[in-house]
Amino acid sequence: MAGATKRLTIDGRFSMRRGAYLESPSMAYETWGELNAAKDNAILIFSGLSPSAHAASSVEDPSAGWWEDMIGTGLPIDSKRFFVISVNSLGSCLGSTGPASINPENGKVYRLDFPVLTLEDVADAAHAVVESLGIDQLHTVVGCSMGGMSGLAYCVQHPQSVCAFVSVSSTTRAEPFSIAVRSLQRELIRSDPKWRDGNYDAEDPPLVGQRLARKLGMISYRSAEEWVQRFGRERSTSTLASPGDRFQIEFSVESYLENSAQKFSGGFDPNCYLYLSHASDLFDFAEHGGSLQAAFKRLELERALVIGVRSDILFPVHQQRDLASGLREVCPDTTLVELDCSKGHDSFLVDMDAFRPVICDFFR
Amino acid sequence: MAGATKRLTIDGRFSMRRGAYLESPSMAYETWGELNAAKDNAILIFSGLSPSAHAASSVEDPSAGWWEDMIGTGLPIDSKRFFVISVNSLGSCLGSTGPASINPENGKVYRLDFPVLTLEDVADAAHAVVESLGIDQLHTVVGCSMGGMSGLAYCVQHPQSVCAFVSVSSTTRAEPFSIAVRSLQRELIRSDPKWRDGNYDAEDPPLVGQRLARKLGMISYRSAEEWVQRFGRERSTSTLASPGDRFQIEFSVESYLENSAQKFSGGFDPNCYLYLSHASDLFDFAEHGGSLQAAFKRLELERALVIGVRSDILFPVHQQRDLASGLREVCPDTTLVELDCSKGHDSFLVDMDAFRPVICDFFR
Structure with missing residues (x-):
């Protein structure tokens, strides 16, 4: 674990x-x-399914984080003004x-003995850190993708402990297309005899x-429009192919997908992936x-603040609109920003460059 | 093979x-x-990747065909007026x-010794039938999905032998999103150790x-919009699940996908699927x-006539527009119809009900 990572043990039984x-x-x-004296400048960040808590670099860990251009001195989530906390989701394999993990009750790796995971559990475990x-x-809960749902769970389970909420490319609940994609991703892993x-x-x-x-993830994370611009029908010059x-x-x-898949697949525990993916469907x-209204x-x-992207097929923009409408009913100071990004x-x-100004405005 | 199926052997070497x-x-x-005396009332139909030549029922084979509601007496492609020919694509496992198939030169099943298949080959083999x-x-070549590309290949390779062309949910060439989906489908089959x-x-x-x-095919063949209406977040009552x-x-x-997959997967030869899918990418x-213009x-x-559907993500409607524009340059009597169907x-x-009137108008 990198030098910047802190660790909390939540003592006792976590239901x-x-x-x-x-x-x-x-x-x-x-x-x-730094947390200020009034303790009112803390921002909690929930990531998508796969990142670690390392959202940005620091003196202790200078490697780039998953939201490197968003968090830091002079950046939209400004660490000179705010005390920024980023958690690795409960159920992940990157520290939490x-x-x-080993089940302390029997000394064995949990594997499928791990209980069903929900994003409410992810939220509650983060609350223990806070x-x-x-x-x-x-001050604010910020959640991206799956993390937006974890953030919503946080806000609804601890309503008095959050002033503001920022949802980035997320939703109140997955639609069947996204469930189908994630369910098939899980089945691809489970169908590998080595699982x-x-x-x-x-x-x-x-x-x-x-x-x-x-x-399959990459097919759902990006957009057809981006790929027309980026690849068209260009042939691969890659050496990934086996001749004959x-x-x-x-x-x-095809080589883009292969490169992306090879980079990712060794770095994440398959069972953790299955649990987190399933939690995304269940939420x-x-x-x-x-009811949503209730x-x-x-x-x-x-x-x-609700931010969405028009080319997103996994968390489509109509879901961002629905989320913003629902929030506005109870929180009039709700802003919806639909970005015209092509990268899904x-x-x-x-x-x-598209996201920074929006987040910057919110925290100004 | 059903009683309605006719067979042609193309003698000699087919390059x-x-x-x-x-x-x-x-x-x-x-x-x-029936072919009329002037021999000018013949319509050739190219199917998508998986159907057989059995596009509609007949006295010889009363089972429903894949375009049952489109072809027949009094239907949009009216068999009282037209002599309708439907081919099983070269490279398929359903008769062609x-x-x-067995390679007559060595008595063995071709398997991967089958040469690379292109939709131009599919078109030429159909031309031999004609x-x-x-x-x-x-009179007209009609092609649906992959069959639209086979039909375009037919028209360009035998320009003087076609008067009219109908493209149904097809394109001049696949975009990278569709290539990515099909490439991954092929990899799913090839990754099964039993392959x-x-x-x-x-x-x-x-x-x-x-x-x-x-x-994965079903995820690309249907639409997110349809599934929201049809399934929402409804729970399955299926018995497909293994308890525990x-x-x-x-x-x-998820049970919809499972049912659909179980119905299809035993009925099509995996190698034939790979070849036809690959041919769709290559075209x-x-x-x-x-150039397209040339x-x-x-x-x-x-x-x-070019027909497309707004919710189609595999052959998106902008591709239908491009196809119609290209055709119109050389054939002013080109009609583009964009249907507002939700089923992708x-x-x-x-x-x-949406397609029949459009095809009917064309042949009126």
Whole structure:
């Protein structure tokens, strides 16, 4: 674990929303800036499914973070003004307790004995971190992609401890297209014989299934429009192809997917991926009160910002509009920004010039 | 093979566009109606990737065909007026010669020894059928999905033998999003250990890979909008789930995909699927002359119709517009119809009430 990572052990039994508990789970997090005396300048950031807590570089860990251009001195989430906290989601394999962690009750890796994970659990575990830092009320909760749903869960479960909420390319609950994509991604991993019902050999994980799942992910994270501009029908010059293979890589878009898949698939525990992906499908904000309207009424936000991207097919822009409408009912100071980025869902990671001014305005 | 299926053996060496040849390949086809004395009432139909030649029922084969509501007495493609020919594509496993056929030169199943297949080969093999029926000039070539590209290949390779062309949810060449989807579908089949580099056991084919590829297919054939209406976040009551499975089917959209995949995957030869899918990626109308414009100039059409669907993500509507614009340059009597169907690419198979009037108008 890199030098910037802090760790909290949540003592005792941590109850999970769908039943069962975790014994004294750990949370990995990083912080930037200083908590002020009034303790009212803290921002909590929830990431998408796969990143670690390392959202930005720091003296302790100078490597670039997943939102490097957003967090830091003089950046939109300005660490000179704010105390910024980024958590690794509960259920992940990047520092926080998840299916790849050892169950302290029996000394074995949880694997599929890990209880069903929900984004409400992710939110509550992050809340424990916030409490441990002596913060009663957050200035803002920011969540990207899956993290936007975790953030919404945080706001509805701890309404008095959040002043403002920023949702980046997220939603109140997944639509069936996104569920279908994620369900198939999970099945690709589970269909790899090396997955062995979750009992894969750590030295020989289901890399084929993970690689295929990542390719499907990329198809849903980017946009057709971007790829027309970027690749068209350009042929690949890659050396990834096996000569003589009838169906070898031929088009640039194929080698792009292959490169992306090879980079990702070794770096994430397959069971953790399955749990977090499943949690994304399960989340339904309407469960908090019986309807979306009732759920929104539980919030006590002063300000909210919803950002979406027109080319996003995974969290489509009509879902951003619905989220903003719901928030506005209970929090009139809600802003909706629809960005015309072409890079699909991933725009919040790769089209920073479009996102920075919006986040900057919000925190000005 | 059903009673309505006719068969043509194309004697001698059939040269393939990308090299090599097939020795005396067979073509399966069906016909409806009668060729008139002037031999000017013949319509040739190219299907999408997976259907057989059985496009509609007949006395010889009363089972419903893949375009049952479109072809027949009193239907838009009226078999009282027209002599309708539907071919099973070269490379398929449903009657025509393909990778699952026996190579007469060595008595072995071709498998991956089958030469690279292109849609130009599919078109030329269909042209042999048309010639064998004594037809010099077709009234119209109609092609759906992949079949639209086969039809375009037919029109450009045999310009004087086609009067009119109808493209249904097709294009001049695939964009990278569609290539990515199909490339991944192929990889899902090839990643199934039972595929064995194409040498799978006929009794134990790579059904898992085929099932997964079909699910990805369904995600691209339908539309997010349709699924919101149809499934929302409804839970499945299916018995497909294995109890106790942590990641069992939970949402209706998941059981829909599972049902669809189970229905399809046993019915199509995996190698044939790979070849036809690959041919769809390879096709580029611009190869006929060096540019799209040059290719369009080779056509000698009197009339054309391009139909597309706004919710289609595989052959998106802007591609239909481009195709219609290109055709109009050389064939002023070109009509573009953009349908507002919600069922995505598959609309031409499942939303017949929208398609019938358009086809009917064209042939009136």
